[in-house]
Amino acid sequence: MRQLFNQLISFPYFFKFAQISFPYLFLLSIFVILFGVLWGVFFSPVDATQGEVYRIIYLHVPAASVAQSIYYTMVIASITYLIWRIKMASVFMISMAPLGAIFTFLALFTGSVWGQPTWGTWWVWDARLTSTLILLILYLAIISLFSSFDRRSSTDQAVSIVVLIGGINLPIIKLSVEWWNTLHQSASITLSGSSIDNEMLIPLLISILGFYLYVTAIGMRRMQVEILKREISHSWVKKIFKESR
Amino acid sequence: MKSFYYKTFQRDSKVYLSRSSSFLGPIVFFLITITLYPLAFGSDEEKLAELSAGIIWISILLANLLSHQFIFNEDYKDGSLDLVLASGKSLFLWASIKIFVNWYFSSLPLIFLSLLTSFMLYLPFDAALILALTLFLGTPILSMFGALAGALTLERGNIVGSSIVIPMCLPALILGILAIQSYKNEEVFFYIFLLAAFLFFSIPILIASCLGAIRLHFE
Numbered sequence: 001m002r003q004l005f006n007q008l009i010s011f012p013y014f015f016k017f018a019q020i021s022f023p024y025l026f027l028l029s030i031f032v033i034l035f036g037v038l039w040g041v042f043f044s045p046v047d048a049t050q051g052e053v054y055r056i057i058y059l060h061v062p063a064a065s066v067a068q069s070i071y072y073t074m075v076i077a078s079i080t081y082l083i084w085r086i087k088m089a090s091v092f093m094i095s096m097a098p099l100g101a102i103f104t105f106l107a108l109f110t111g112s113v114w115g116q117p118t119w120g121t122w123w124v125w126d127a128r129l130t131s132t133l134i135l136l137i138l139y140l141a142i143i144s145l146f147s148s149f150d151r152r153s154s155t156d157q158a159v160s161i162v163v164l165i166g167g168i169n170l171p172i173i174k175l176s177v178e179w180w181n182t183l184h185q186s187a188s189i190t191l192s193g194s195s196i197d198n199e200m201l202i203p204l205l206i207s208i209l210g211f212y213l214y215v216t217a218i219g220m221r222r223m224q225v226e227i228l229k230r231e232i233s234h235s236w237v238k239k240i241f242k243e244s245r
Numbered sequence: 246m247k248s249f250y251y252k253t254f255q256r257d258s259k260v261y262l263s264r265s266s267s268f269l270g271p272i273v274f275f276l277i278t279i280t281l282y283p284l285a286f287g288s289d290e291e292k293l294a295e296l297s298a299g300i301i302w303i304s305i306l307l308a309n310l311l312s313h314q315f316i317f318n319e320d321y322k323d324g325s326l327d328l329v330l331a332s333g334k335s336l337f338l339w340a341s342i343k344i345f346v347n348w349y350f351s352s353l354p355l356i357f358l359s360l361l362t363s364f365m366l367y368l369p370f371d372a373a374l375i376l377a378l379t380l381f382l383g384t385p386i387l388s389m390f391g392a393l394a395g396a397l398t399l400e401r402g403n404i405v406g407s408s409i410v411i412p413m414c415l416p417a418l419i420l421g422i423l424a425i426q427s428y429k430n431e432e433v434f435f436y437i438f439l440l441a442a443f444l445f446f447s448i449p450i451l452i453a454s455c456l457g458a459i460r461l462h463f464e
Contacts, residue, residue: 134412141409148405157461158397161454169413176416
């Protein structure tokens with residue numbers, strides 16, 4: 001187990017591992033997303049109160065879930081980087097932040113498309129919407145940090161400090177925003193059970209799974225690119241390029 | 246023999262007192278922002294009274310972040326930051342003193358000024374007192390976040406630093422505003438205690454991360 005971990009945090013091993021597993025993971029994720037979303041859109045029952053509109057849930061909930069999860073994994077990576085100085089952790093943070101921003105934007109966009117017919121407006125200053133917007137701003141601020149240092153190690157350290165402070169602060173922001181205002185329907189799926197009918201829940205869970213697989217696959221690809229950027233002058237990179245030619 | 250920390254305190258205070266720009270800057274900025282709001286929204290008394298708490302809080306937040314970005318800049322440029330890092334003194338205490346002096350000279354005047362401006366914006370007197378109290382608890386948080394932003398972008402002061410910390414300051418702003426809005430009922434203490442909790446919670450974390458951010462320029 002420990003050996004596997006040590007191999008995965010070394011750049012050449014991870015690169016090879018990602019190179020082999022990416023195509024399978026990517027195709028699998030596309031397949032699972034299509035399966036879940038198509039099932040949800042065409043075969044699951046119509047919602048009693050919201051009608052057909054609710055079907056955007058099969059994009060909205062997975063995107064929102066992925067957007068938040070990416071931030072929490074980034075927090076874990078930042079702690080790892082600050083304590084053990086594992087370079088892979090900073091590669092992870094730097095490659096995942098843009099993905100997180102994209103999925104947060106997707107969640108906001110699908111949410112506003114959903115909100116137009118059900119609430120009657122594209123945007124309300126509701127607690128969840130506001131905290132998701134703040135999450136988006138946080139992602140963008142972290143991305144803007146990438147280019148403000150001359151040395152790679154300074155960037156890594158600055159990004160992990162900001163990610164960590166943001167991670168400590170995010171629950172506080174969420175709580176305070178909730179006191180401020182709330183209109184959004186509360187979370188339908190919790191660990192203790194769900195308020196959704198099984199016919200709708202199963203395709204939803206499948207598309208959530210698909211989104212996670214997709215992010216894992218694309219995230220690995222992005223990490224490979226980041227590793228190449230950092231290690232461009234190393235011999236193992238040159239060897240790989242010679243072999244592929 | 247005076248200790249290193251006392252001397253830091255004395256020196257920073259003297260620098261502040263001798264330079265009008267460093268303590269007048271935030272005051273001018275604050276006053277001009279306050280003036281902008283009635284000019285933009287109109288001078289209607291009821292409307293301004295409703296908005297006034299938010300106006301004052303936002304103006305103070307912006308003035309604070311701008312003025313605190315440069316806490317460590319001069320020490321970095323003239324090389325004394327290197328010496329402090331090498332001296333083996335408690336950096337935590339040193340940074341706390343620097344942030345405190347900065348707060349004392351740039352935020353405390355704003356808190357007193359906010360009492361005056363709250364009359365200009367027709368805020369009721371009781372609410373104005375609560376406003377001053379929330380500012381008293383909230384501005385140190387803003388100062389520390391501002392110091393963090395400054396420490397992160399020592400090499401080139403740019404907009405990145407403040408855009409990172411403004412979202413993190415939101416709980417202070419929200420709790421402060423909620424306290425002022427509920428100044429008539431009991432709930433006000435709830436929000437004030439929460440704000441105080443946020444302050445004491447963030448002191449160790451933010452100062453430690455300030456030091457981490459300073460160190461990354463010397464790796």
